Structure formats: C-alpha cells, structure tokens
Amino acid sequence: MAFDKETCTDFETALSKEWLETNGLGGFSSSTITSCNTRRYHGLLVASLPTGQAEQPFSMARLVLVNALEEWVLSGGTRYDLSVHQYPGVVHPRGDRNLTGFRLDPWPIWTYRVDTLVLEKSLTMIHGQNTVILTYKVRKENSQAELVIRPFLTCRPIHTLHQENPALQPQAEVRNGVALLNPYPGIPTVYLHQNAAGYVPGFNWYRQMEYARERDRGLEFREDCWAPGDFHFTLRSNQEAILVLTTEGAGYFDSTFLLNAERARRRKLLTGWEATDDVTHHLVLAADQFLVKRSLIAGYPWFDVWGRDTLIALPGLLLTTGHFAEARDILKTSAGLSREGLIPNRFAQAGSPAQYNSVDTSLWFLVSVFHYLRYTKDFDFVKDQLWDAMKSVIEHYQNGTHFHIHMDVDGLILAGQAGTPLTWMDAKVGDWVVTPRAGKPVEIQALWYNGLRIMEQIGGRIGDKERAGKWGGLAEKVWNAINREFWYEEGGHLYDVINGDEKDASLRPNQLFAVSLPFESVTPDRAGRVVNLLEERLLTPFGLRTLDPRDKRYASRYYGDPRSRDAAYHQGTVWPWLMGPFLTAYQKVHGKSPRVQAHLRAHLALLLTHLWESGLGTISEVFDGDMPHEPRGCIAQAWSVAEVLRVLREELGPSAPLQTARVPEKDPAAL
Structure with a gap:
C-alpha cells in the first residue's frame, strides 16, 4: 500500500x-500519513499498562506518552522540515512539502527529499512491548x-487533553x-534510546496544538505539549539514525533484532494466505491488531x-486465521x-465493574462456540x-434473569424496559433512548432459536441427549412463533x-439474522423476500443502513457533537460489519453459483477500496447513510x-488450500 507525492502533499x-x-x-x-495529529488519540507511543487488579483481567490504563516529533534536516545552512503540526490559523512547520511518498511495508515508511538528500523514515511498534522504533536511512x-x-x-490518559501546568517535571536524566x-x-x-551524536536540553511548551477531527466531533480540540530538548544525528549512508520510545527500561535494546523478529511475526500471520491478494493480506494483519491478551479490542483508537x-468478531478475526488457542482463551x-x-x-x-446490560451477548456466545x-x-x-x-444461558433465559430478560409463554424472549437499551442499538443521550427496542427484538428471537438448535446439536454429541431433545422441541415452538x-x-x-400489542414495522437490518445465522428462523420464501x-x-x-431512508426518523449523516452523533448512530448510519451477514444471507437465498459469487464480490468491491481511504489497511466503524458515505467513528x-x-x-x-485452519463444512448448520 503506497501513496505518491501528489497524495502526500494534498493537505486535506x-x-x-x-x-x-x-x-x-x-x-x-x-x-496521519503527514504525521500531523488530528485526534487526541494520535500519538507515537500510546502505552497500555495493566492496572494490577486480578479481578479485572482486561483492565488497562492507556496513556499518550509521546505525541509527536518535531524533525528537521540541516543541510548547507538551510533547515528542511519533516514534521507537520496544526495551530490556530496556521499549519507549521510544513514538512509535508518535502514528503515524496508513504507506504505500509508492513509498517509505516515515509520518503522525504530535501536538498540533494533522500531520507527514508520507518516506524514500528513491537509486539508485547510498549516500544516504538523509528529509523532514518539515507x-x-x-x-x-x-x-x-x-x-x-x-503523558496523559487517552481520552483527555493536556494543558500547560506548573506540576510538570520536564528535565531529562541522561544515563548511559x-x-x-x-x-x-x-x-x-x-525512555528514549538513540544513537544520536548529541543531546541538547531545552525545555519548551508548544501551546494550542489543534486536532481537527476532535473539532469535527464537537469536542475540545486544543492541547499544550512540551519538549525536553533536541537529539542531533549525523546522517550517513552506512548508518541508520535510530530513536526508540519505550517504557520497558534503560537496558540495552537490540533494534535490529527486534525489527527482524517483528517482521517475521507478521509474515507468519500470513501463512496459508499466500495465494490471496494484497487486500486480504492487509485484512489478516488488521485482524491481528485487535487481539489483546485474552480478548479483542472493539476498535481503535x-x-x-x-x-x-x-x-461477534471472534469467528472472522480468530477462526478464519487459525488462532484457535486464542479463541479458546476468549470463550x-x-x-x-x-x-x-x-x-x-x-x-x-x-474503577468500573463489569456491565451485564445486554440481552444478545450471551446468545452470541453460543453462536461463537x-x-x-x-x-x-x-x-x-x-x-x-x-x-x-452454555446451559446457564438457556436456563436463565427460560426462567428469567436481570433486566427483565425471560421467556414468554409463546417461547420468545422478552427483554428490557423503558429507558434501558439492551440490544446492539443501544445509543442513549441522558434519559433519551434513541432507538427504543424493549420487548421482543427480532434478532434476539433469531439468536434464541439458534441457541436452542446449537444446544440441541452439541448436547446430542456430548451425551446430554435428554436435554437436547427438550431444547429441540422448544426450538420448534420458537420457530413457529x-x-x-x-x-x-x-x-x-x-x-x-x-x-405486547405494539408491533414496530421499522425497516432495519436486524431481521437479517433470521436468515444469516446458522439456523434460519423463517421460511425460505420469506427469507428471500x-x-x-x-x-x-x-x-x-x-x-x-440502520434505518430505511424513507423513514421520517432517518439521519443521513453521522456528524457533529456527541448528541448529534448518538442521534444518528442507529437511525440510518451505515455499519460495514452488517455486510458480512448480508452476504451470507444472500448466498443462502440465491445459492453459490458463479453468478451469485460475482454478485457478492461486486458488493464487496468498494468496501475493500476503503482500506486505502481512512484507517489504512483496515475498516472503519461506520459510514454516513447518504452519499458519498463518508467514513466515521473509529478508524479500525x-x-x-x-x-x-x-x-x-x-x-x-x-484462493488456496488453508494451511492454518480447517475449512468448515459447506453446510453452516452442520457439526
């Protein structure tokens, strides 16, 4: 994935x-590819530190430690800037004008031309460490x-901004x-490891740096950063300039070893995918970015x-890529x-206990198993x-559990009450539930039916046949209902x-799961319609889209302050993750002929080009409901x-036999 000078020097x-x-x-x-930060979450070293609380295995404290660099080259008595920052009314310096190319190979690499010198800069984060290695090659x-x-x-938490203050201790201690x-x-x-020729202390505040995307999101967008001093490197063709940003200590860092090991690790991730295209390679590498200890990060940043x-993400991120041990850990x-x-x-x-306010998470657990x-x-x-x-899920949904989740006399699941959203459409502004869905949401019934069929199949295989038969009988009742x-x-x-007597006829994508899940919960004719x-x-x-554009409540853009965005979140905003169940459902209805396969690929074509447009090599959280469908939300x-x-x-x-994972049976409902 590469971008030329024309793209790199087009500022917006x-x-x-x-x-x-x-x-x-x-x-x-x-x-960004110009290194101009546009979000409070942007930073060169955003460290994740354990909280040390055993009862919170996924708890982490994430801190923006090193925001950015001011970089320049001195040649022939002239200063040539490499960096870019935005301040009120001005962009300074303009290192983007010296940027001739950017590529991911497999990590970010910039090429600059200044005077008669061509300089290549790379940035790599090392797996398992809060360490970033920057190299500069002539x-x-x-x-x-x-x-x-x-x-x-x-040096602040990721959701906050930093302002000039007298408590700062900016002096650097130089040790070995x-x-x-x-x-x-x-x-x-x-710790700043480097092979600089010298370090010149010089504390400075850089005030009111602006983050354009935060302004777009209706949030505070100005921040004060500080600089402790300058590192001076002599540029030679036979020696790299190296700067390591880390929290891992002051001991010796073998940058070459770490970079080679990281490159080898990423190559190994592509084992079994060698014959697929570059787009798929980017997606496989992107999948690895979400795996954190025994869990999956929902989105960056x-x-x-x-x-x-x-x-929901486990099958695509871990099973298709052969990460079975990690899938076992999560389950x-x-x-x-x-x-x-x-x-x-x-x-x-x-500081925050686990939240169980969901009716579908437990049912998705059964589907993931x-x-x-x-x-x-x-x-x-x-x-x-x-x-x-798994048995506890079924028993408690039948007999009742928290949040008024229970099985009604018709076998369907009732959940929630006014003011408490429990499905994935859970946006809430103050006391306003934007998309109220208390009662019997359609996808919950599809998940419940699938959960019963799954328990029936697995129970029959592991010797729990009596209960398996009961679950199968209840599943029939649910399907009919x-x-x-x-x-x-x-x-x-x-x-x-x-x-109750209220039936919400809003056209939303939630009904898709009645067709896309392993066990269809509607008749074939209705599935097709x-x-x-x-x-x-x-x-x-x-x-x-999350709502029909013909609906008067339809919101065409996901933009503006938090209230405006929450009001649009599930009221028309496009969610790319729904493309997966849609294509699965389409193939179930229309078969797997070459014509259908071509149709599915055509539906995916533009979404795959998105890998070059926002979060490079990955896929955004949401898009605007209306054309041109601007990407919004998390970049990954x-x-x-x-x-x-x-x-x-x-x-x-x-495109080639899978080496690291077993391709499941063609029947998606077969064990």
Missing part, C-alpha cells in the same frame, strides 16, 4: 489517511546533513546515553474490550465471567470448559420489535474487519 487528502501500529497489549501508535547522501529530532510529550523522562508522579518513565463485539474467559446466564457486555475496567466447533471439532473443550455456562408473530405481510419483511428488500432499501457499497473496528474477512474465507472461498 493526506489528513484523511491514518496509519495504525499496535502491540498486542492495547497500546498503539497512530497518526538513500541518497549529502555529507553535510544533520537530522534534529525534538520529542513532544503530554539513554534519556529518562519522569514528568508526573504515577506516570511510567519514558478509543474503544476497549466489549463482550458483544468480541463474540473460556467469557464462560468464567457468566453470571445468572449473562456474559458481560463490557468487561471490568479500573458453534462456529468454534465447526472449525475445530473440539467437543472435549466445550464439554469440560464451556458447557455449564417467529413465523406467526413477526411477519409483516404488507411490508414484505419482519417486524423489528414486538412489545427479506434479503431482496434489504438489498433494495438498506444496502450501500459500505454496509447496511473489530467486527467490521472480522465480518469481511469471514465472508472472504467462508462465502467466497480461499
């Missing part, structure tokens, strides 16, 4: 392209050239050539671990956190480690929610990547 275009490096701990490094030498690097720091910074009590030491997102951990049939929607974080078995046939693990939690109560003949689709209508009214090149969303990767593997088929 270049600002829209953001790169992301991650470390498997929740930490990351991210900015591609065409000017013997008089000197590189100067001035780090900018804030390593600069140590301890700016605030309780903040980890930042601001989300942490969410149960629903983790379980086992989820089962261990189950309480009265509920699995947390949000795992415990520092089913997909795990399709790939692995590991029934012993499921029986020994997961089965009790869905088809009797949810079909809206006038509209040719399923009701979105039924609550649903899929065709959703294709006509909700499908866009980047996913499905786990289930967006997961569902595209899953359909590329399962629905469109691998």
Whole structure:
C-alpha cells in the first residue's frame, strides 16, 4: 500500500489517511500519513499498562506518552522540515512539502527529499512491548546533513487533553546515553534510546496544538505539549539514525533484532494466505491488531474490550486465521465471567465493574462456540470448559434473569424496559433512548432459536441427549412463533420489535439474522423476500443502513457533537460489519453459483477500496447513510474487519488450500 507525492502533499487528502501500529497489549501508535495529529488519540507511543487488579483481567490504563516529533534536516545552512503540526490559523512547520511518498511495508515508511538528500523514515511498534522504533536511512547522501529530532510529550490518559501546568517535571536524566523522562508522579518513565551524536536540553511548551477531527466531533480540540530538548544525528549512508520510545527500561535494546523478529511475526500471520491478494493480506494483519491478551479490542483508537463485539468478531478475526488457542482463551474467559446466564457486555475496567446490560451477548456466545466447533471439532473443550455456562444461558433465559430478560409463554424472549437499551442499538443521550427496542427484538428471537438448535446439536454429541431433545422441541415452538408473530405481510419483511400489542414495522437490518445465522428462523420464501428488500432499501457499497431512508426518523449523516452523533448512530448510519451477514444471507437465498459469487464480490468491491481511504489497511466503524458515505467513528473496528474477512474465507472461498485452519463444512448448520 503506497501513496505518491501528489497524495502526500494534498493537505486535506493526506489528513484523511491514518496509519495504525499496535502491540498486542492495547497500546498503539497512530497518526496521519503527514504525521500531523488530528485526534487526541494520535500519538507515537500510546502505552497500555495493566492496572494490577486480578479481578479485572482486561483492565488497562492507556496513556499518550509521546505525541509527536518535531524533525528537521540541516543541510548547507538551510533547515528542511519533516514534521507537520496544526495551530490556530496556521499549519507549521510544513514538512509535508518535502514528503515524496508513504507506504505500509508492513509498517509505516515515509520518503522525504530535501536538498540533494533522500531520507527514508520507518516506524514500528513491537509486539508485547510498549516500544516504538523509528529509523532514518539515507538513500541518497549529502555529507553535510544533520537530522534534529525534538520529542513532544503530554503523558496523559487517552481520552483527555493536556494543558500547560506548573506540576510538570520536564528535565531529562541522561544515563548511559539513554534519556529518562519522569514528568508526573504515577506516570511510567519514558525512555528514549538513540544513537544520536548529541543531546541538547531545552525545555519548551508548544501551546494550542489543534486536532481537527476532535473539532469535527464537537469536542475540545486544543492541547499544550512540551519538549525536553533536541537529539542531533549525523546522517550517513552506512548508518541508520535510530530513536526508540519505550517504557520497558534503560537496558540495552537490540533494534535490529527486534525489527527482524517483528517482521517475521507478521509474515507468519500470513501463512496459508499466500495465494490471496494484497487486500486480504492487509485484512489478516488488521485482524491481528485487535487481539489483546485474552480478548479483542472493539476498535481503535478509543474503544476497549466489549463482550458483544468480541463474540461477534471472534469467528472472522480468530477462526478464519487459525488462532484457535486464542479463541479458546476468549470463550473460556467469557464462560468464567457468566453470571445468572449473562456474559458481560463490557468487561471490568479500573474503577468500573463489569456491565451485564445486554440481552444478545450471551446468545452470541453460543453462536461463537458453534462456529468454534465447526472449525475445530473440539467437543472435549466445550464439554469440560464451556458447557455449564452454555446451559446457564438457556436456563436463565427460560426462567428469567436481570433486566427483565425471560421467556414468554409463546417461547420468545422478552427483554428490557423503558429507558434501558439492551440490544446492539443501544445509543442513549441522558434519559433519551434513541432507538427504543424493549420487548421482543427480532434478532434476539433469531439468536434464541439458534441457541436452542446449537444446544440441541452439541448436547446430542456430548451425551446430554435428554436435554437436547427438550431444547429441540422448544426450538420448534420458537420457530413457529417467529413465523406467526413477526411477519409483516404488507411490508414484505419482519417486524423489528414486538412489545405486547405494539408491533414496530421499522425497516432495519436486524431481521437479517433470521436468515444469516446458522439456523434460519423463517421460511425460505420469506427469507428471500427479506434479503431482496434489504438489498433494495438498506444496502450501500459500505454496509447496511440502520434505518430505511424513507423513514421520517432517518439521519443521513453521522456528524457533529456527541448528541448529534448518538442521534444518528442507529437511525440510518451505515455499519460495514452488517455486510458480512448480508452476504451470507444472500448466498443462502440465491445459492453459490458463479453468478451469485460475482454478485457478492461486486458488493464487496468498494468496501475493500476503503482500506486505502481512512484507517489504512483496515475498516472503519461506520459510514454516513447518504452519499458519498463518508467514513466515521473509529478508524479500525473489530467486527467490521472480522465480518469481511469471514465472508472472504467462508462465502467466497480461499484462493488456496488453508494451511492454518480447517475449512468448515459447506453446510453452516452442520457439526
């Protein structure tokens, strides 16, 4: 993935392209291709530190330690800037004018031309460490050239902004050539390893740096950074200039070894995908970015671990890529956190207990276990480690659990009450529930039916045949109730929610799961009508709208302050993760002929070009409902990547035999 000088020097275009490096701990490094930060979350070293609380295994403290660099080259008595920052009314300096190219290979690499010198800069975050390595290589030498690097720091939590204050301790301690910074009590030491010819202390504040995307989001967007001094490097063709940003200590760093090991690790991730195209390679590498310890980050740069997102994304991120051990860890951990049939929607974080306010997360857990078995046939693990939690889900949903979740006399699941959103459409502004769905949401019934069929199949395989038979009988009752109560003949689709005598006929994508899940919960004729209508009214090149544009509540843009964005979040905004279930449902209805396969690929074509447009090599959280469908939200969303990767593997088929994972049976409901 590469961009030429024309793109790099088009300021607004270049600002829209953001790169992301991650470390498997929740930490990351991210900015734009010009290195001009546009978000409070941008930073070269965003460290993730454990909170030390055993009861919160997914808890992490993420800190923006090193925000950016001011870099310039001195050649022939002239200063040539490499960096770019935005201040009120001015962009300064303008290093983008010296930028001739940017590429991901496999990490960010910039090429600058200044005077007669061609300089290549690379940035790599090391897996398993809060460490970023920057290297500068001379591609065409000017013997008089000197590189100067001035780090900018804030050392703050990722969701906050930093202002000038007297508490800062900016002085760097230089020990054996390593600069140590301890700016605030309780903040980890930042170590700057380098092979500079010299370090010149010189504390300065850089005030009112502006972050354009924060302004667009209706949030505070100005920040004060500080710089401790300058590192001076002599540029030679036979020696790299190296700067290491880390919290890992002042001991010796073998940068060459770490870079070679990281390159080898990423190459290994592509084992079994060698014959696929570059787009798929980018998606496989993107999938790895979300895996953090025994969990999946929901999205970068601001989300942490969410149960629903983790379980929906697990098949695409972990099973298609052969990460079965990691999938087992997540399923086992989820089962261990189950309480009265509920699995947390949000795992415990520092100062915040686990949140169980979801009706669908536990049902997605059952579906994820089913997909795990399709790939692995590991029934012993499921029986020994997961089965009790799985039974608890069914029993508590039947008999009742928190949030008024219980089975009604017709076999369907009732959930929630006014003011408490429990489905994935959960936006809430103060006391205003934007998309109220208390009652019997359609996708919950589809998930409930699938959960019963899954338990029936697995129970029959592991010796729990008596209960398996009962679950199968209840599943029949649920299937009949869905088809009797949810079909809206006038509209040719399923009701979105039924609550007593009230039937919500809003055309939303939630009914898609009645077709896309392993066990269809509607008749074949109705499945076809649903899929065709959703294709006509909700499908866009980047996913499905969350509400029919003909609906008077439809919001065409996801933009503005938090209230404006929450008001649009599930009221028309496009979600790319829904492209996965749509394509699965389409193929179920229309078959797997070459014509259908070509149709599916055509639907994916524009979404795949998005990998070059916003978060490079990955897929955004949401898009505007209306053309031109601008990308919004997180630049990298786990289930967006997961569902595209899953359909590329399962629905469109691998281009070569899969080496690291077993291709499941063609029947998606077969174990």
